[in-house]
Amino acid sequence: MSGPDAAPIDYKALVQDDRIHACLYTDPRVFADEMERIFHRGWVFVGHESEIPRPGDYVTRHVGTEPVIMVRGSDGTVAVLINRCQHRGTMVCPADRGQARTLTCPYHGWTYDLGGALLGVPYPGGYASLDKSANGLARAPRVSSYRGFVWASLSAQGITLAEHLGPATQLIDRSCDLSPVGEVELTAGWVRHRCAANWKMLPENDSDGYHLGFVHMALFRTIRSQYQRVVGDEKTIKAVVRDWGQGHIEIDWSPGYQGLFEWLGNASGPAVADFVAALERRDGPSIARQRFREGPAHALIFPNLFLGETNIAIVQPVSVEECVHWHTPMFWKGVPEWNGRLLRMAEAGMGPASFLMPDDLVIAGRNQLGLHARTAPWLLLGRGLDRETVDAHGRTVSHVTDETTNRGFWRHFRTVMTAT
Amino acid sequence: MPSETEYRAVADFLYREARLADEARYAEWLALWTEDGVYWVPATTDPGADPERHLSHIYDNRARIETRVKLLQTGVRYSQEPPSLMRRLISNIEVTEADGGELAAESNFILAELAVQARRELHWWAGRLSHRLRRVDGHLKMCRKTVVLVNAAEPLPNLAFLI
Numbered sequence: 163m164s165g166p167d168a169a170p171i172d173y174k175a176l177v178q179d180d181r182i183h184a185c186l187y188t189d190p191r192v193f194a195d196e197m198e199r200i201f202h203r204g205w206v207f208v209g210h211e212s213e214i215p216r217p218g219d220y221v222t223r224h225v226g227t228e229p230v231i232m233v234r235g236s237d238g239t240v241a242v243l244i245n246r247c248q249h250r251g252t253m254v255c256p257a258d259r260g261q262a263r264t265l266t267c268p269y270h271g272w273t274y275d276l277g278g279a280l281l282g283v284p285y286p287g288g289y290a291s292l293d294k295s296a297n298g299l300a301r302a303p304r305v306s307s308y309r310g311f312v313w314a315s316l317s318a319q320g321i322t323l324a325e326h327l328g329p330a331t332q333l334i335d336r337s338c339d340l341s342p343v344g345e346v347e348l349t350a351g352w353v354r355h356r357c358a359a360n361w362k363m364l365p366e367n368d369s370d371g372y373h374l375g376f377v378h379m380a381l382f383r384t385i386r387s388q389y390q391r392v393v394g395d396e397k398t399i400k401a402v403v404r405d406w407g408q409g410h411i412e413i414d415w416s417p418g419y420q421g422l423f424e425w426l427g428n429a430s431g432p433a434v435a436d437f438v439a440a441l442e443r444r445d446g447p448s449i450a451r452q453r454f455r456e457g458p459a460h461a462l463i464f465p466n467l468f469l470g471e472t473n474i475a476i477v478q479p480v481s482v483e484e485c486v487h488w489h490t491p492m493f494w495k496g497v498p499e500w501n502g503r504l505l506r507m508a509e510a511g512m513g514p515a516s517f518l519m520p521d522d523l524v525i526a527g528r529n530q531l532g533l534h535a536r537t538a539p540w541l542l543l544g545r546g547l548d549r550e551t552v553d554a555h556g557r558t559v560s561h562v563t564d565e566t567t568n569r570g571f572w573r574h575f576r577t578v579m580t581a582t
Numbered sequence: 583m584p585s586e587t588e589y590r591a592v593a594d595f596l597y598r599e600a601r602l603a604d605e606a607r608y609a610e611w612l613a614l615w616t617e618d619g620v621y622w623v624p625a626t627t628d629p630g631a632d633p634e635r636h637l638s639h640i641y642d643n644r645a646r647i648e649t650r651v652k653l654l655q656t657g658v659r660y661s662q663e664p665p666s667l668m669r670r671l672i673s674n675i676e677v678t679e680a681d682g683g684e685l686a687a688e689s690n691f692i693l694a695e696l697a698v699q700a701r702r703e704l705h706w707w708a709g710r711l712s713h714r715l716r717r718v719d720g721h722l723k724m725c726r727k728t729v730v731l732v733n734a735a736e737p738l739p740n741l742a743f744l745i
Contacts, residue, residue: 350636351626353637353738354737354738355738356739358701379658380659383656385652490637491637501634502634505633505635505641506641509641513625513639514639514739514742515623515640515741517650520661520662520740520741520742521661521742524661524699524700524740527699527701528700530700530701
């Protein structure tokens, strides 16, 4: 399966309905294919418009392994520029974020406007003719957003963002509609957590309801949390997993929630009353109460955006055995009095010093080590195949501990990796 | 200016705290805190960081410090099971008198951590420590500990041990 003359990888053989092959996590050629087919041709989440509110605000990110700048132009539109000077390839913006009127490369002073157009080069006499219009910063040919969430595709052709998201926009709505003004703000800064495993472990684990009672046993033994109800008897667990298609997959805890705000640590008090009143005014009492009972989405938007309940997370592939998990709390615009609590929940759940994620990532690291055992190369993916059902909207639904989500992820992976 | 004796007592406290953290002696480490302790590890080196507006790695009140310790004591906190092998050096200690008879200690640290839980990597950590210490029943205790890692804003591996 290796060497420069090897045949193209047969993804149909490696991704089967009830099992997948370990080389999908360990073969650098698979990683290279993913960077092309998923992260270059497809739609990749980059950031949120609230991170760059003013013209000239920018953040630096990666689309796959390509460094990019998400910048708000002087006309207010958001562009995703490739963070590489057209002249000698220098990274133009090294900082995580900043504010600029123009973007200047430090190497030879080439200067670009906020849309990436080349404004000027020092000592222009050295060029008999330099076509400035052909030498701007490269930019993502397609940038699109939904409710402030910004995606880029590095390919000029392909399905639209709306086609990629499909009905999974409802998952984003579920999170955003908790804000009285329907907007979320990602302004708390990001924490990045290094993971010594293939990037696909993170979307798979983020949507795996089976591991909670085991990987997070320490937490369940220590404090009560909203996840307590999914570690009991198999028959009494009401939460479900759901496959929305196109690789978008969800754990829905809400069938197990009885009261409001169970997902928010059973919050109570005046701030809750104001929050409820604000949403009731907008949506009426019935819908408002439903929103507060269900809480925000717990879902993976293929391939790299995780709606982690009150957090937003990004999966950044680095190499075949290395990735980074980003997270930030999701602030609801209009109710800033919740920000402090949302910060503390983010620190409890995600990040290198939190009470959940370090345990996930150490297990991911052990998975990565185990997957090098070539005598036993298959991973089982069949849990729940015999009890899942299809709902009225065509979504496959099953018990929260079933691998319906993993199968949804891999089915879409196979489609993308074998598309002609 | 604190006296030589006070300086010595603060240095001894810092060394002892470091040793208890290194050796995963969780209950003894917890006993070094006052009842109103605040444990802060910002996710930035920016001195203007505000834990009420910006995400931190750790911003624990006393109850959460206890939860952190209890998790480690379960024996199934997999990110620290088995515990990392660690040794840290504390240096450049400066002590000043603070309000309310408390003492403020600033120091630098460097920590070698062998993360034995998966890939068995050696991680080097370094940063600035700020301790606020108070005498309780004749013993120094910490009411605030802030750890500003030099790489606070970078992607970090697991930080589930006591930093």
